[in-house]
Amino acid sequence: MSTETSDKDILRGGQFLVKETNCDDIFTLEDLNEEQRMMRESTKEFVDRELWAHWERFEKKDYAYTEETMRKAGELGLLSVAVPESYGGMGMGFVSTMLVCDYISGATGSFSTAFGAHTGIGTMPITLYGTEEQKQKYVPKLASGEWFxxxxxxxxxxxxxxxxxxxxxxxxxxxxxxxxxxxxxxxxxxxxxxxxxxxxxxxxxxxxxxxxxxxxxxxxxxxxxxxxxxxxxxxxxxxxxxxxxxxxxxxxxxxxxxGFKIAMNALNVGRIKLAAACLEAQRRVINEAVNYANERIQFKTPIVNFGAIKAKLADMTTNAYVGESACYRAAKNIEDRIAIRESEGNTHQEAELKGVEEYAIECSILKVAVSEDVQHTADEGVQIFGGMGFSADTPMESAWRDARIARIYEGTNEINRMLAVGMLVKKAMKGHVDLLGPATAVGEELMGIPSFDTPDFSELFAEEKDILKRLKKVFLMVAGSAVQKFGPELEKHQQLMLAASDILIEVYMAESALLRTEKNAKRYGEEAQATQIAMSKLYLYNATETIIKKGKEAIVSFAEGDEQRMMLMGLKRFTKYTNYPNVVALRTQIADKVAADNGYTFD
Incomplete structure (x- = not known):
């Protein structure tokens, strides 16, 4: 196990809800090593040359071209990143496999699907569950692209x-x-x-x-x-x-x-990689939208100067940044957990299975959040293009259609929402995540008198971190009361679980962005991270508004009388800002940055 891994306090899956994470302990895209950066660039070059330049061919059902480009990807080693060296692969870590999955998936959903199906659920079950004879016979052919x-x-x-x-x-x-x-x-x-x-x-x-x-x-x-x-x-x-x-x-x-266990574990890996596969798709839609908005003149000015367009670009960009932050945070957690298990004597096979399984909650969270963000981004991309966005002559139309499948793949988003909450409750019952203690503490806090002291929010993100702690209390309040009331029957109350899941998702995503930005502000300076700070604040504000809505929906669905009034008062207390951010100013700042850069430049 590396010193880097052993020196860090690596939380177990789901523990982000009840334990504070230090920003120095998370991984960000800015932490990529030289080898990973070179891999990212070679992947982007392949996509630009072979995929993006020929996106119309993919829209015309050119299946032969999909197969041809898959073979080319195999020749470049892009199909073998996750395969151990002993079976003809590159044997790289989980972060590197996520990186290739991310950047190879931006040009077209057709290739992205072929790539994901082959490298993930087509190859991985043999790598992780096959006998030595099976792996020697099949995996080298799959890794090279000789077979699919x-x-x-x-x-x-x-x-x-x-x-x-x-x-x-x-x-x-x-x-x-x-x-x-x-x-x-x-x-x-x-x-x-x-x-x-x-x-x-x-x-x-x-x-x-x-x-x-x-x-x-x-x-x-x-x-x-x-x-x-x-x-x-x-x-x-x-x-x-x-x-x-x-x-x-x-x-x-x-x-x-x-087989059922194989299928479920394959889905866990598939979920986080599907989230990664939605990131570059967002970046490319943003780039196309910004470029068009800079060039499209209406009322004698580029439409990028209009506030309505700025709002769209800001939200699209913010969601992409937050998705990146959360995906690579979780990917490194998985990689570190694999390293720990290997150091304890597990085979790579066992270590990878258990490492991914440990973060199954985060995998479901990411699958839901990023698949919905890519659809929203593509939809807004169409809107910015206007009539041209609805035309099949521009890539916006195909991006919108391709994005739709992501909410169905690897278990529908409804299934994954319920899984995230259900798995967390089961972890708590097994003693892997202490939800009972914090939930009880939140219940006692609701009965007490709130503090009226004015806190010191002079440090970067001091208020945002305080709000984030309180947003976690909203989940503990809602989920704790629901588990107490329904017990094992909770799974039958699907709409309640969906609302609780949305709270959980927003907490993880918002925290990931804050931690990434805080880490980078410490090493690059706050001025260099001004737009990232704005995006982190904007996302947290939007997340808080979502949690207010979903928290109320959950509370009134199962609580009555004094209990309901107390919980609604708690919801109001836990989601209150001392200093509300100027949302319009934040959006304007973000949009002006991407307009000046003529695209997304935060990765």
Whole structure:
């Protein structure tokens, strides 16, 4: 384990809610080392040359070009970043894998989907769960781009309820092969993949089992036509039909009945990487929107000078900055946790599985927050372009359509919202996160007399940090009371959980931005970080307004009488500013900076 890792106080997953994080202990994009910066630049060059310059081809359903560019990515080593060196990969850390996933995904959702499906759910299950023989046989081909992978989980009757699949695997009489029969749908890369990760049920097992199935049409495998989709037009998406497809018993992935666990852990990694894959898409939309707003003249002035446009650019830019802050904070936490587990004797395989699983709450938070931000950014990009934004002749229209799938991938945002709260409550019950003590303290505080002392807010972010502490109390107040009232039945109250989840999400995202900016203000000076300070303040203000709304919605849904009045008073107390920020001035400052830079320059 590195000194850097051992010297830091690394919080466990979910503990951000009840423990204070020091800004020096988080990782930011500004902390990238030289090797990572070079990798980022080479990835951006590839995207500009092969993807962005040809975005129209992806809109015309040029599946062959998607496959061609995937092979080129393989030749450059971009498909192998997360693969251990012993299997032909680059064996780089989790942050580096996030970095490539981020910057390779900005030009087109079609390529981003193909890349994510192959490197993530197409390759990773073998890397993490395969036998040594399976890894040696398949992973080098996948890492180089010689072969491509696809992931067959979803069925017509099994979407969010992934373990309810009907696909069957029947063992032969001689015990040497399984015969797989069933239908899978929405399979990314199906049109050009060489192998499938297939989930099927053996006999009446409670849980599904994973298999590695080579794509051989003569072995009972047929494909449906390419799906007609709203977006990601050149992502090959087909149904896959298995009719007594023979698979050697040696190609079972992990153990019998372990498929559901494989699927869930693959989704955890997929969620944080999906969030990363939405970041460069935001940056590029912002760049296009700013460039257009600087050049578009109306009423004898560039439209970038209008306050209505400034407000849009400021919010788009702020959300991108906050998403970056949260994604790389969590990625380094995962990387550090992997390093700790390896130092304790875990294999890399075990360490990576447990490292990601530790931060499953943060993965769900990021998936929801950033996927919704990229949709909002694309929508505002269309609006800034006006009629031209609605035209397929500009990339705004395709960006808007491509962004829509992100809220459905890797578990819908509704599922992930409920998962984030549900996993946190379960962690608390296991003693991994102490929610009971802080929640009890908040309850006692509500019964006490509030302090009327005027605090000293002269330090950078002093008031913002004070507000953030109080926003955490809102969640503890709402969730603590809800758990006390409903206990194990809480999961049945989905609208309450959705509201509580929005509070949790806003707390994590706002804190991540504040910590990143505080860290960089300490090393570069506050003047150099003036716009980042403005964005952090603006996001916190918006987060507070969201928490006021969602907190009230949650409280009135389950509390009555004196309890309701007390909690609503607590909500008002916990969300009150001493000095409200001038939101219009903050937005103007941010927009003027991106207009002067003619794009997003904070990464």
């Amino acid at each position: 992978g696809a992931y067959c989980l979803t069925e017509p009757g099994a979407g969010s309820d992934a373990n309810s699949g009907k696909t069957k695997a029947v063992l032969s009489e001689d015990g040497k092969t399984y015969s797989i029969t069933g239908q899978k749908m929405w399979i990314s890369n199906a049109g050009f993949c060489n192998l499938f990760i297939v989930f099927a049920r053996i006999e009446d097992d409670k849980n599904i089992t994973g298999f590695i199935v080579e794509n051989d049409p003569s072995n009972g495998i047929t494909l449906g036509d390419e799906e007609k989709k709203l977006g990601i037009h050149s992502s090959s998406t087909r149904q896959v039909f298995f009719n007594e497809t023979k698979v050697s018993v040696e190609n079972m992935l992990s153990t019998r009945g372990n």
